[in-house]
Amino acid sequence: MAAAALEHSKETIASRVVDALRDDIITMALKPGDVISESDIAGRYGVSRQPVREAFIRLAQQGLLLIRPKRATVVKKISPIGVRQSRFIRESIEVEIIRRVAGQPSDDAADVLTRLIADQEAASDANDSRRFHTLDELFHRTLARLAGVEYAWQLIDDHKMQLDRVRYLTLGVSSTQRAIAEHKQIVEAVAKADPTAAETAMRAHLARAELLLNQTISDFPDYFE
């Protein structure tokens, strides 16, 4: 925990504490199982306990913290079941999305997606994992936008944080080459207006995450329930 002096903006203190803590949790600066307390964090950021408490409540609702009344507050360990179910939800939605996109194809769609893949290849060549994953997220978000349900993507953002923690642990591991190849298959199916092929490619793409999860669990057993 580096974390000194959250930069002051016009937002409320509570909001800034939420952002700071969430970032620390996703980047594993705060590890699953770590015990924190209101006064602890309050002292660390030089604020009172009240806004910290409110931050705890919000993060607990997002599934990142576990408040044990009168006992303590801990960074929630990652639940393999929760991760799989979150992925089930994501897969359900993404399959529906890719069907729509492939079902009503436009030249724009394929173009935009192709360009994104090119960027990803550049990031991969430069070994810039962070940027690669940012572009990966953008790829999927773009599909949602093309399907006209970008707003729905925001709704599942909460669940996605569970997946993000796992992904952060696999930053150096995941094979970017393979992901790119899979993305190409998806775009290809979209260009051909073949919903079934698109669905198959998307399922394969998402299924690979299962392998990564299992490896990550054995690499960091303490971080999981």
Add this chain to the structure above:
Amino acid sequence: MAAAALEHSKETIASRVVDALRDDIITMALKPGDVISESDIAGRYGVSRQPVREAFIRLAQQGLLLIRPKRATVVKKISPIGVRQSRFIRESIEVEIIRRVAGQPSDDAADVLTRLIADQEAASDANDSRRFHTLDELFHRTLARLAGVEYAWQLIDDHKMQLDRVRYLTLGVSSTQRAIAEHKQIVEAVAKADPTAAETAMRAHLARAELLLNQTISDFPDYFE
């Protein structure tokens, strides 16, 4: 707002306030657009502002309240876009569920579902709308359980509250007969182990909600954005 003296249990005051307020909102005792304040609710329940404030935060995260800093807190109006997107998510997941259930059929599945439909018919004959909708929810939840993703159902419960408010407004309107007939089609497809037919039936079942939504918007325009 009837609402006196929330019954005391061992839970925290904040939790009880959350439950009470959420119930008031979903049952339209608190109407979309109503302005409430921390001290208002605090006085009404005879507690201090603090737990009420925490309840507001939690309900705001669930999309039921809108906290306008330093200004006021209002019961959020229902967003037609949000409702449609929530339904999109639900439809995506339910289609995936029904495919799985129909894909790996069991005698139990059809039996349990058939029994639930019988109960629904009884409730419909008795004109018990509340019970009918409770059974309706149980029907879909059972499908999730049969697909082995009951936990995922919990994850979308938050989004479902948006739909619940609309559904409450349509309590006397919705044609229970039709819903029952659609449920029968679904079970039939499951019994025949026909995923495609099951999917079609499920989509039709969920699509009918769109009509209800449009009618509800014109019936209660003030409750929507």
Add this chain to the structure above:
DNA sequence: TCTGGCGCCCTTCCATACAAGAATGGCATT
């Protein structure tokens, strides 16, 4: 040595006081 009880310390939870922004209505000025 083992076991049960008691007290201390830690936590979250609640209450209260104060601070600061925002809206509204009255009043003065033009």
Add this chain to the structure above:
DNA sequence: AATGCCATTCTTGTATGGAAGGGCGCCAGA
């Protein structure tokens, strides 16, 4: 009559002190 300013009074946001409860270790007794 219209308009701009200012004070009053709401609201939510923050700080702080104490209350209530759970965990843990020391200590006494068997």
